[in-house]
Amino acid sequence: MAAPEADALQRVFAAAAARYRVPADVLLAVSYLQSRWDSHAGAPSVGGGYGPMHLTDERTTSPQLAAGAGMLAQAAGLTGLSVAELRSDPAANVRGGAALLAAAQRHVGRAPSADPARWREAIALFSGAQEPSAARTYTDEVYAVMRAGQHRTNDDGQRVALAAPVDADRNAASFAGAGGAPHTGPVECPLSVSCEWIPAPYKKLDGSSDGDYGNHDLADRDRDASVDYIVVHDTEGSWKTALRLVQKPDYVSWQYTLRSFDGHVAQHVPLKDVAWHAGNWYTNAKSVGLEHEGILTAPDAWYTEAMYRSSARLTRYLAAKYDIPLDRQHVIGHDNVPGGTPEAVRGMHTDPGPYWDWAHYFELLGKPFVPTAGPDSAVVTVRPPYAAHRPPYTGCGKKPAEPCPEHASGAVRLHTAPDAAAPLVRDIGRGTDSTTGVNDTGARASTGQSFAVAERRGEWTAIWYLGQKVWFHNPAERPTAVNTEGRLLTAREGLESVPVYGRAYPEASAYPADVPVQPVVPLTYRVLAGQRYVVGERVPGEYFYAKDYGKPGRVVRGTEEYYEIQYGHRIGYVKESDVRVLGD
Incomplete structure (x- = not known):
């Protein structure tokens, strides 16, 4: 059997969008957020989602379509395709997703529209999110995808692209912006996340x-x-x-x-x-x-x-x-x-x-x-x-x-x-x-x-x-x-090697009398003479001391300075007094 052409999935999106009167940009953006257009060889995610549209057995898009049914069952009822096809065939899966978006648009009382900005409520419903803030964030992300545009080759070798339309949603929050409703409680989060x-x-x-x-x-x-x-x-x-x-x-x-x-x-x-x-x-x-x-x-x-x-x-x-x-x-x-x-x-x-x-x-x-x-x-x-x-x-x-x-x-x-x-x-x-x-x-x-x-x-x-x-x-x-x-x-001249540390602790003389001195223990690793490592940050030796319940801990800061380096897969620290930064 011949392999599908590299743009076959792109044509599938276009055909499904036309058949169910969903803007192709909306369908592509929703699928990108669901799966980045990957099919994962028909294997489900931990949420039970399948295919490029990540259709699940559990999540209900519109209760009035099929009470208690998951997305796959709903999509099967809307398209006439079997649940097995929707799980394993990317083309069927995309058709099912388009049908669900169209049904969600009807459920929220909107007519089909070529304007992506008119699909916000339907996208929120499609998300299956239970918290209103999560549904809002999901929808904002879909429009962020549309505004930025995307293109990639998926895990099946299919090239898929979404051009960036102008003014896809005039009310959506920007990626770094402060859109959305204020959080409640003491959370410290950007307004653009749930x-x-x-x-x-x-x-x-x-x-x-x-x-x-x-x-x-x-x-x-x-x-x-x-x-x-x-x-x-x-x-x-x-x-x-x-x-x-x-x-x-x-x-x-x-x-x-x-x-x-x-x-x-x-x-x-x-x-x-x-x-x-x-x-x-x-x-x-x-x-x-x-x-x-x-x-x-x-x-x-x-x-x-x-x-x-x-x-x-x-x-x-x-x-x-x-x-x-x-x-x-x-x-x-x-x-x-x-x-x-x-x-x-x-x-x-x-x-x-x-x-x-x-x-x-x-x-x-x-x-x-x-x-x-x-x-x-x-x-x-x-x-x-x-x-x-x-x-x-x-x-x-x-x-x-x-x-x-x-x-x-x-x-x-x-x-x-x-x-x-x-x-x-x-x-x-x-x-x-x-x-x-x-x-x-x-x-x-x-x-x-x-x-x-x-x-x-x-x-x-x-x-x-x-x-x-x-x-x-x-x-x-x-x-x-x-x-x-x-x-x-690199190591300072005259030194055959210098030690690498896993924490940048201060020297013993920096500790007040009521704080136990933490030993500055080198790891088994060394920077040998002639070797070079990328410098991250220059930091003072610090130790956070917390002992008494109900009281904020204290920071002990010394005069010994360290450099963070990319030593191996893990970062490390070397003392400033042991090394020379090239070019300084």
């Missing part, structure tokens, strides 16, 4: 005899300390489970949870306070944690476009509030957080994993990773073509060696020599050989991370990584990195 307050408990633990408490600390970060990082997590479980856990006093906490199917946000901890989410106390004190409903081994089921877009809006809001640069030294994954001590390195988390689409996320943030230097640049930024880049992984099933299903990835593999058969780089901090395991970060560089170039040889590029010269495949015709500018540092 957000509610579900507090994490700050209380003494039952049965504790020493005043122990959970599950976060009071602070005054708007006044006493800077917030420098936004940490992207996934929950490794459902929305319901995440909310149950964050409301337990004896569990950890984070500032926000984002729901998969529609990007709805729950805030749990005030931004001024310190949540316990990163597994590194220094990072906790300096960051905001965003938990995304999902499991890293099943990205198609969980990492939805609606959640990506809602998260990007929230991150832009936080970055503006705290003057956080929108780059991968400051917007990091949980898998980029360093272990605070040598003993903690092996137990650090690995989410959101190699399938999280950092390139798309930063496009939504308005900061795409593009070349900023010529072919002989001293720095490269990892940026493989996400959809086409499909390195094999193992460990997605019950057996560690079991291959994962083939999937797009934003990470490149790092070898000891310019040869795909060469061994993977060994992470000396973990003390084990690196593998292709989906949770093994030892020989992995991710999209947006920048490294100093050590050598170029044919189709391979060498970078300094974990104290070693390592190689990744970077052919000119299919590059997996872009040439960029960046500040670099």
Whole structure:
């Protein structure tokens, strides 16, 4: 059987739009927000959604069409197609979505119209969102897609494009704007996302005899300390489970949870306070944690476009509030957080994993990773073509060696020599050989991370990584990195190596008498003489001390300065006194 032409799906959208008298722009934009036009080979999402229109068994678009029926059953009744066809055939699925949008338009009392602006209520109904704010946010996102326009090749190799019409919806909020209804309660969210307050408990633990408490600390970060990082997590479980856990006093906490199917946000901890989410106390004190409903081994089921877009809006809001640069030294994954001590390195988390689409996320943030230097640049930024880049992984099933299903990835593999058969780089901090395991970060560089170039040889590029010269495949015709500018540092003259730290703590003399001194413990990693690493931020040594229940913690700040560096897959810190910044 011949493969469909690359523009076949585009024609399917046009035909379905004409048949059901839905503007093609509306149909394309809704589908883009539902699935980015992907079909996922007929596999359902965690919400039971199928195909480019993400039609579900559970969600009801219009109760009057078929009481209690899900979208698939409704679409079957409207089109005469079977539920099996709607699930497995992308063309049938698009027809079903168009029929549901047309039915929703009738249900809200509007006639079919060629004007996209007249479909706002129908789109909100199609979303299936229960909260009015979530339905409004979904609708705003659809119109944002139409205003911006989109084009991509989907997972079936189909090229689909949506041109940007002028004035698609005169009442829609802009991506970075402040449209929509005001939030209620103490939530700290942009008005362009749907957000509610579900507090994490700050209380003494039952049965504790020493005043122990959970599950976060009071602070005054708007006044006493800077917030420098936004940490992207996934929950490794459902929305319901995440909310149950964050409301337990004896569990950890984070500032926000984002729901998969529609990007709805729950805030749990005030931004001024310190949540316990990163597994590194220094990072906790300096960051905001965003938990995304999902499991890293099943990205198609969980990492939805609606959640990506809602998260990007929230991150832009936080970055503006705290003057956080929108780059991968400051917007990091949980898998980029360093272990605070040598003993903690092996137990650090690995989410959101190699399938999280950092390139798309930063496009939504308005900061795409593009070349900023010529072919002989001293720095490269990892940026493989996400959809086409499909390195094999193992460990997605019950057996560690079991291959994962083939999937797009934003990470490149790092070898000891310019040869795909060469061994993977060994992470000396973990003390084990690196593998292709989906949770093994030892020989992995991710999209947006920048490294100093050590050598170029044919189709391979060498970078300094974990104290070693390592190689990744970077052919000119299919590059997996872009040439960029960046500040670099190296060990000071006369030093054979300098230590790398997992937290930037102050010197002992900075601590007042009533605050216990925290040891400045180096990790097992070193920056060797002659090696170079990309500089992130220059920071003073800081320690957040919180002990007394009911009282805000205190910040101890020293005179010792550190530089954040992109040391490996995880960031690290070196003392300013140990290094020299090139060009300064």
